[in-house]
Amino acid sequence: MVASYTQLLGRRYKGKLDADADEFIHYAVDGVNRMQRLIQDLLTYSRVGTQGRGIRPCDAGRALERATANLQAAIQETQASVEHGPLPAVLADETQLTQLFQNLVGNALKFHGAAPPRVRVRAEPRGEEVRFTVRDWGIGIAPEYFERIFVIFQRLHGKAEYPGTGIGLAICKKIVERHGGRIGVESQPGEGTAFWFTLPAAPSHPES
Ligand SMILES: Nc1ncnc2c1ncn2[C@@H]1O[C@H](COP(=O)(O)OP(=O)(O)O)[C@@H](O)[C@H]1O
Ligand SMILES: [Mg+2]
Incomplete structure (x- = not known):
């Protein structure tokens, strides 16, 4: 939700607010993308032992x-x-x-x-x-x-x-x-x- 809506803000309002707003939205999108990556990687890490399939x-x-x-x-x-x-x-x-x-x-x-x-x-x-x-x-x-x-x-x-x-x-x-x-x-x-x-x-x- 956070990712989609900050991306939507970026797409819909880029150039329509002021330069600060563009920059803030850019940081929010960048941060939320990294947060997603981090959560994904942490889940993969934690699942190595619990969700592994057969050897x-x-x-x-x-x-x-x-x-x-x-x-x-x-x-x-x-x-x-x-x-x-x-x-x-x-x-x-x-x-x-x-x-x-x-x-x-x-x-x-x-x-x-x-x-x-x-x-x-x-x-x-x-x-x-x-x-x-x-x-x-x-x-x-x-x-x-x-x-x-x-x-x-x-x-x-x-x-x-x-x-x-x-x-x-x-x-x-x-x-x-x-x-x-x-x-x-x-x-x-x-x-x-x-x-x-x-x-x-x-x-x-x-x-x-
Ligand atoms: N092939 C490589 N050549 C040089 N440095 C590497 C290589 N693979 C890993 N590293 C170093 O080891 C660190 C940890 O790697 P990794 O756990 O894969 O984290 P990430 O890729 O997210 O930085 C990297 O940040 C980098 O400093
Ligand atoms: Mg790596």
């Missing part, structure tokens, strides 16, 4: 495909390239795996330097697990922040520079841990970032 064999390639489809607007806008190697089947909640890829690839698209973002997703079997890497060649992260960024609301930039709620990586960590995996990051400022996470491999001969 079963699923195709990581399909999850990545869905994630990039959801990011299509950002990919086109930034002229990004997103490439991936062969992605195996894992034991996961496919909706959450999609969310995980979407948050990591979304960050790679957002925190880029002057050049259009480039993202590469790889998977490597490691015994009973698969280790995924989502790599970019963007602005990078200093090692002293490697732990902090996974904490909810922790961001390294102002919202004017890069918009966001600081919840994305906390969601990623919660999803990975729900699957019994681990998540981490390797990076250097200016050299890009590689987020990695592990998930249990799907059994190659599923028992019936």
Whole structure:
């Protein structure tokens, strides 16, 4: 209601009041949009543990495909390239795996330097697990922040520079841990970032 009516005010009265009014309405619309994003992200975060679906064999390639489809607007806008190697089947909640890829690839698209973002997703079997890497060649992260960024609301930039709620990586960590995996990051400022996470491999001969 608040969002629709402030947007309606903006549309219907822009230029008809005074400059202050236009500015105030602009701040109200901007604030309410961010509030919506924040509530949405908080709900997603809180539901990882309570509304998760079953953990079963699923195709990581399909999850990545869905994630990039959801990011299509950002990919086109930034002229990004997103490439991936062969992605195996894992034991996961496919909706959450999609969310995980979407948050990591979304960050790679957002925190880029002057050049259009480039993202590469790889998977490597490691015994009973698969280790995924989502790599970019963007602005990078200093090692002293490697732990902090996974904490909810922790961001390294102002919202004017890069918009966001600081919840994305906390969601990623919660999803990975729900699957019994681990998540981490390797990076250097200016050299890009590689987020990695592990998930249990799907059994190659599923028992019936
Ligand atoms: N690919 C990346 N490259 C550089 N910095 C990143 C990347 N991904 C995450 N970060 C840093 O970690 C912070 C937390 O990420 P996240 O939880 O997704 O929040 P948000 O995307 O809303 O800022 C970001 O604000 C940013 O400072
Ligand atoms: Mg994010």
